[in-house]
Amino acid sequence: MKKSLLAILITLVVILAGCVNTKSDVADKGNDNKDVKTDDSAVAIELLGMSTGEADMNIVRDQLIKNGFDVKLNIQPDYGSFTAQKDAGNYDLALSSWTTVTGNPDYAVRSLFKSDGDNSIMSDEEVDKLIEQASTETEEEFTKTYKQLEQRLVLDKAYIAPLYNSFKAQGVNKEIVNADTVRLAKSRAIAWESIDFVDTSKRATQPLIMQQPIGALTSLDPIKGNDGSINTLNTNMYVRLVNLTDDDKVVSDGSLSLNHVIAEGNQSYYFLLRDDINFTAVTDEKAVDTGERVGADDVVFSLNRAKDEKSVPDHRTYSLHESMEEIEVVTDLAELDVNQSGSEVTVKEALEEGLDAKISELVEDKNAADNAAGKYQVVKITTVNPFPQVLNYLAHQSAGIVSKKQVESINTYDVESFDVNKDIPYGDQNTVTEGAKYNNTLYASGPYILSHKNDYEAIFLKNPAYMTGTENEAKISNVTVRFIQDPDSTLSALRNGEIHIFNGVPETKYDLVEGDSKLTLQKSDSNAVSYLLFNTKNRAVSDSEDLRKAILYSINQDEILNYYQGNKNKAVSTVSPLVDTGNEVVADPAKVKEFLEAYNSSK
Known part of the structure; x- marks a missing residue:
C-alpha cells in the first residue's frame, strides 16, 4: 500500500469481472506461445x-x-x-x-x-x-x-x-508544474499537498492532473483496501499520526501529531495532537468545512477498528495493526513523567520539543484543545510486545484517521450478516460514482477529498480546514486523477500535456522522458x-x-x-x-x- 504499482499487487480485492469459471478455459488469444513446439512430455x-x-x-x-x-x-x-x-x-x-x-x-x-x-x-x-x-x-x-x-x-x-x-520514476511536465515541489518518496505514495504550479496564480483555477492505472476503487474506507487502486488516493484523503520521509524515516512532520515519543521499554508510544485540522465533506461538488475537529476520539476509534478483523466486512489491513494492544487518551500529566526510550529525557520534555507553548494541561474533549494556550490532547498506544516497527504501520494509509461520528452513522449494518446487495458501507465507491447511486458521505481528515468519479477520472477538492496558514496546507485547489491503464498511452498523455505527472514511468521509457524538453524525469530506488x-x-x-x-x-x-x-x-x-x-x-x-x-x- 501501497506506493504506484506497475505490476500486480496480490491484495485479494472483491471485484468481479464477468463470469469466472472454476476450471481454466482461457482463450488462445493473448497466448503468444501457441505456435511454439514443445515436447509432448513437457x-x-x-x-x-x-x-x-x-x-x-x-x-x-x-x-x-x-x-x-x-x-x-x-x-x-x-x-x-x-x-x-x-x-x-x-x-x-x-x-x-x-x-x-x-x-x-x-x-x-x-x-x-x-x-x-x-x-x-x-x-x-x-x-x-x-x-x-x-x-x-x-x-x-x-x-x-x-x-x-x-x-x-x-x-x-x-x-x-x-x-x-x-526503480521508482516519475515524469513531470516542468513547464506547468514546479518540479522542485514534487516529491519522489521511496515508499509512501506521492503527496499532493506540496505540489505547486510554475505559475502560482493558477492554483485556484487550474486542476493538477495526475494518473493511475486502476479506476475501480476497492474502498475509500482506508482499512478496507491495500492496493494500487486506493493507496495514493487514501493517503491524500486521510491524515495519519506519523509520516514517512522520502527516505523512509518516521517523522511527525505534516501529520496529526506535533511530536511523537517512544517510552522506555519500547511498548508505549505517545502522540501529541495538533488542533488545526477539521474534517471536510462534499456538498454540491464543493468541499466544505464540517466544523468537526480531528481529535483523539477519532484516533482511538480509527486505530481500534484498524486492528480488529471483525470491525468491517472484508477487512484487508488488520494484520498490519494487530501489534497494538491498547489505544487510549492520556489525561493525567503525571503519566508523561517517564523516560524516553534510551534517554534521560522524559516523555513530556520530548513531546514539548519545538512547541511555542509548553504542555500545561491534557484534555479529553477535542474541542477543549487549544495548543496556543498549552492545552493538548495526547494519545498513547501500547503494543503487545516491544515493536518499534509499529510506527511504520501508523504511517500507512490504512492508519488514516476517519470521523468516529460519521463512520458510525453510516455503518449501521451488522457485520456478520452484511449483505453486499443491500448494505452500503462507508467508503463504497458507488457513493462517489456519478449516476443514480451517487451519495457522497465521505469525511476526509487529509488535505483533499474525493468529490466524484466516473470511468474516466476522479475529481478531488482541497480540504479548506487542513492546517491552514502552515507549510502543510495544500497549494492547489483541485486535483484530477485520470484512469489510464496503458503505460504508453499515459506517456503520450504526459507529452501532450493531458496530464502533468506520470508516477510510474516504465524503465524502457526513461529515454523518451529525458529526451523531451518539456519534461523532467525523477528517479530513485524503490x-x-x-x-x-x-x-x-x-x-x-x-x-x-x-x-x-x-x-x-x-x-x-x-x-x-x-x-x-x-x-x-x-x-x-x-x-x-x-x-x-x-x-x-x-x-x-x-x-x-x-x-x-x-x-x-x-x-
Whole structure:
C-alpha cells in the first residue's frame, strides 16, 4: 500500500469481472506461445497476469519453455478480471508485485506470507515463526532472521520465484508544474499537498492532473483496501499520526501529531495532537468545512477498528495493526513523567520539543484543545510486545484517521450478516460514482477529498480546514486523477500535456522522458519487487516442491535486467530492497533438470 504499482499487487480485492469459471478455459488469444513446439512430455504451466505485465510474462514464458515446460499465458485486461481468475484458481503462477510502502521489513512479509495474513494464500509454521521473531528484534538483530526467512520462503520451499526489484520514476511536465515541489518518496505514495504550479496564480483555477492505472476503487474506507487502486488516493484523503520521509524515516512532520515519543521499554508510544485540522465533506461538488475537529476520539476509534478483523466486512489491513494492544487518551500529566526510550529525557520534555507553548494541561474533549494556550490532547498506544516497527504501520494509509461520528452513522449494518446487495458501507465507491447511486458521505481528515468519479477520472477538492496558514496546507485547489491503464498511452498523455505527472514511468521509457524538453524525469530506488506467486491449491505446483524449484531455477534475472537496460535490480524476496541478507537465486539448468526428473518420478 501501497506506493504506484506497475505490476500486480496480490491484495485479494472483491471485484468481479464477468463470469469466472472454476476450471481454466482461457482463450488462445493473448497466448503468444501457441505456435511454439514443445515436447509432448513437457510439464504444462499456466501463467496468469495482466496485459500491463505482458512483457514480463513473455520473458518468463520463454525461459520456462527453454527449460522444458509447456507454458500457457492467461492474460487478463485489468486488475478486476485478474483477481477474479486468481480467486477461481485458474493459474499455476501469478505475476505479482509488492511495494513496501511503510519502509519496514515486517510489512514486506507479514501480510503476504504469514498463515493468517490478509493477503496470504500459504501456510508454513516455520515461516510464521520467523516473521514473528524478526518483528521483535532491532535492526541490528533482524538481518540474520530475515536471511533465514528468505532461505525458507524461496530457496528451501520455493513458495515464490523472484523476478526483480524496480526503480521508482516519475515524469513531470516542468513547464506547468514546479518540479522542485514534487516529491519522489521511496515508499509512501506521492503527496499532493506540496505540489505547486510554475505559475502560482493558477492554483485556484487550474486542476493538477495526475494518473493511475486502476479506476475501480476497492474502498475509500482506508482499512478496507491495500492496493494500487486506493493507496495514493487514501493517503491524500486521510491524515495519519506519523509520516514517512522520502527516505523512509518516521517523522511527525505534516501529520496529526506535533511530536511523537517512544517510552522506555519500547511498548508505549505517545502522540501529541495538533488542533488545526477539521474534517471536510462534499456538498454540491464543493468541499466544505464540517466544523468537526480531528481529535483523539477519532484516533482511538480509527486505530481500534484498524486492528480488529471483525470491525468491517472484508477487512484487508488488520494484520498490519494487530501489534497494538491498547489505544487510549492520556489525561493525567503525571503519566508523561517517564523516560524516553534510551534517554534521560522524559516523555513530556520530548513531546514539548519545538512547541511555542509548553504542555500545561491534557484534555479529553477535542474541542477543549487549544495548543496556543498549552492545552493538548495526547494519545498513547501500547503494543503487545516491544515493536518499534509499529510506527511504520501508523504511517500507512490504512492508519488514516476517519470521523468516529460519521463512520458510525453510516455503518449501521451488522457485520456478520452484511449483505453486499443491500448494505452500503462507508467508503463504497458507488457513493462517489456519478449516476443514480451517487451519495457522497465521505469525511476526509487529509488535505483533499474525493468529490466524484466516473470511468474516466476522479475529481478531488482541497480540504479548506487542513492546517491552514502552515507549510502543510495544500497549494492547489483541485486535483484530477485520470484512469489510464496503458503505460504508453499515459506517456503520450504526459507529452501532450493531458496530464502533468506520470508516477510510474516504465524503465524502457526513461529515454523518451529525458529526451523531451518539456519534461523532467525523477528517479530513485524503490521497495517494489516483482515475483511469481505459486498457486497453493489444487495444482501440481501446490503439492510438489520439486516442480516449484524447477520453475524457480528456470528464471534468469540477468536476462530480465538486460531487457530493462539495467534499470532493475536483482531480488530474492520482497525483503530484498530493505535488508541485505546475502542470499541469491541463480538460474541453473542442471538443477531444473534434476528437480523435473524428481517430480516426474514421483508422479
